[in-house]
Amino acid sequence: MVELFINKFSKTKQYLYSILLIFLVAGICFIFSGYIGYRVVAFILLVTVSLIAMFFDILPVLAAALMSALIWDYFFIPPHFTLQVATTDDSILLLMYFVIASVNAVLTYKIRQIEKVAMQKEEKANTVKLYNTILNSLSHELRTPIAAIIGATDNLQNHNEKLTQNNRYELVKEISKASFRLNQQVENLLNMSRLESGIIQPKKDWCDIIEVIYDVVKRIEENGISQKINININPAIPLFKLDKGMLEQVIYNLVNNAAIYTDATCIINIIAICHADVLQIIIEDNGKGFIPDEITHVFDKFYRLKNTKTGGTGLGLSIVKGFTEAMGGSIYLENLSTGGARFTINIVAETSYQKNIKNE
Amino acid sequence: MSNPAEILIIDDEVQMRKLLEITLQTNDYSVSKAATAKEGIIMAANHPPDMIILDLGLPDEDGHSVLQKLREWYTNPVIILSVLNNEEDIVNALDAGANDYLTKPFRTGELLARMRTALRGAFTEENNPVLSYNDLQIDLSARTVKRNNELIKLTATEYALLATFAKNEGRVLTHQYLLREVWGPGFINQTQYLRVFIAQLRKKLENDPNRPEYFVTESGIGYRFVFKE
Incomplete structure (x- = not known):
């Protein structure tokens, strides 16, 4: 100073x-x-x-x-x-x-x-x-x-x-x-x-969030995971103008991480909500959650949590944070009182409602 | 096959040429290979192949300009190979007349499926008016769609979109192409129309609209209508 x-x-x-x-x-x-x-x-x-x-x-x-x-x-x-x-x-x-x-x-x-x-x-x-x-x-x-x-x-x-x-x-x-x-x-x-x-410059285009999330989940399920993935999105959610590639990568890394680091019997919830012009995506699991001291470090580059299995470079979550911020959004991680971890992403984006488009 | 299709591979990587040659020969195609753009263009001109597999990253000339030169006279299919994370390159090549694309690394099964689709003629109202698969039946001449033998009511735009897909079954169609064909040249940037109408078609025709089998998303590029496996 x-x-x-x-x-x-x-x-x-x-x-x-x-x-x-x-x-x-x-x-x-x-x-x-x-x-x-x-x-x-x-x-x-x-x-x-x-x-x-x-x-x-x-x-x-x-x-x-x-x-x-x-x-x-x-x-x-x-x-x-x-x-x-x-x-x-x-x-x-x-x-x-x-x-x-x-x-x-x-x-x-x-x-x-x-x-x-x-x-x-x-x-x-x-x-x-x-x-x-x-x-x-x-x-x-x-x-x-x-x-x-x-x-x-x-x-x-x-x-x-x-x-x-x-x-x-x-x-x-x-x-x-x-x-x-x-x-x-x-x-x-x-x-x-x-x-x-x-x-890095986000390439913004209209995204159907339902399509993006189901596509990512399909890709992860094809890897042969045993956890159950629940998706909860209101079918009337508007289209958002976002970089689809980045959004896919963010959701993929978060859900894939949850699938890798939780037990086979765990449940992963994906929720997408629209608050005015904010897209909120929540990805939570009912696994063991994070060690409280490590929560502030999980987004650091090359940071690997102690006692985790091998298989990552410690890049996944820092890419999640980087891409989220590149899209002008923020990400927040917390442990749930019921056990498990919850990632919350908020991104401000232009929206477009279906009812305004059906013009035939 | 009594008269195998002749495929020209233009790729500078010797490993890729080898892999493609073995894959194609095993599947009864006849193969010729070129390592540079110059060599490839000369070979294509001397003896026009039934299909060209073109790598976009060639050392002596940009793949897009090779494609442009080929498309001045060559009308058979061209499938491009590109590296991942390069959607813009792929979209440009597709708009410039490439029939399909694969990103490295790719599965050889995928390559063969794309090749079969590209070599097959397009469906039209005249030559193959009725497409059917599983429970779905699309009649291009009668302009009707049936699911489980029940007529599905589609709006005019929905039908126009579906017909564009059906005529290009198995082929990747870029956002811009679909918007131009269905809505017109003034709409090529209105991707929100496409998103909404794809969602509507899926709702009416897919068994599980959230896990589509027919209207497959090609992320960052467009959509592919898959009707036959």
């Missing part, structure tokens, strides 16, 4: 504001000089210089230190309105005033420099840590299916005559499964890099 404050002011402005502040404080002290002694004024000015040191660069602060020493000498130390100092005590005080103010400026500046270096170091360490997490997760998620493919093809090529018909069939099935897994991961990575590039 302090850094921000400094960056807001140019060098020239920092000089100007330091000097002005000194003059202002000195002026107020001068008005009340009948009530307070001139030595107290020295302390008030010293506090002012210290405060300036907290926010501004070293040179403007040193200028303020020098300026305040001169002002104190000229206006406050007897004899007034002259730079002369009457007593030895006051000479020593004036010298010490200047030294303390300068030391103050230099020390504050040094502390800030050290803080800056430490922050950069920490940032770098975090980047390295994230990079390692990405590498580990990616190399695992990409290499496992590749290993399966290479192993299976090796077997088929080198031991073809020794393999039973059934084993041959099993190996081919493994190759197929591994390929689809690879394809899924590559798609996630491509979506992530689309988001990262920052050039």
Whole structure:
């Protein structure tokens, strides 16, 4: 925050504001000089210089230190309105005033420099840590299916005559499964890099939410899941102008996640509601829910929940958040009091009601 | 097949050419291959094939311009291959005269089904006026639709949309194509009409309108009317 404050002011402005502040404080002290002694004024000015040191660069602060020493000498130390100092005590005080103010400026500046270096170091360490997490997760998620493919093809090529018909069939099935897994991961990575590039622009077109949701559910059911999926949408829900591809990906990732990470007997509910011009989509399950401490992290890139099974890159939910926000929407995750998790998406979009279109 | 259809594959990836060649030869097609756009166009001109499978991502020339050059004289089907997440490319190619598309990676069964559909002539009022499948019967010359032998009442627009689909059974039809054919050239961006009328047709003709078998969504591209498997 302090850094921000400094960056807001140019060098020239920092000089100007330091000097002005000194003059202002000195002026107020001068008005009340009948009530307070001139030595107290020295302390008030010293506090002012210290405060300036907290926010501004070293040179403007040193200028303020020098300026305040001169002002104190000229206006406050007897004899007034002259730079002369009457007593030895006051000479020593004036010298010490200047030294303390300068030391103050230099020390504050040094502390800030050290803080800056430490922050950069920490940032770098975090980047390295994230990079390692990405590498580990990616190399695992990409290499496992590749290993399966290479192993299976090796077997088929080198031991073809020794393999039973059934084993041959099993190996081919493994190759197929591994390929689809690879394809899924590559798609996630491509979506992530689309988001990262920052050039992602939603292509808005009229979407039939009922069609979108049923299509996604059909695709997920074709993967062979055992959970029951309930869909609850009012048939009179209007069309929404949204990026259909993004919306599909968001719903797919959420429902697919629910299917992967809940028990086979769980139930997944998908609800779509229209509130004025807001499309609300709720995807909830009656599984175990999320560990409360982890809820704030689930949308982080490459974040994998502790103790979860392998099979993801930690990209699914960050893509969900990225796409939802790219469409101008928001997403919220909560645990249900009855157990299970609920994702709520709200997107403001143009709507079109069927009854206004049937024009024949 | 006594007289196998000749297919020209234009793809720069040797692995893709190999895979396509094996798949097609196993299914009794005769195959020729080209690795570049230039080679492909020359081969097509010297000996016009019954169908071309064209990869959109060729090294020496943009696939769209290859398609455009071919379509100046070549009237047989062209099926394009594209990478995923490139709906705009696919829609442009379909509007420029490609008959169908597949995105890599694709299932070979899907490829063969698309090829059969593209090689088969279109249904018209004259050559094949009645289409029937399961419980559904569409009579293009009488302009009637029956489900379980019961006449289904369709509005004029619903019927026009259904007829467009029926004539192009199995083929992907882009949003723009359907809007132009049914509503007219001024309506090609009014996709909300299409969404509403597709939903209505599904309600009247599908067994489960939410899990359609006949009016299949091709996400980001259009719809496909699937009537025969």
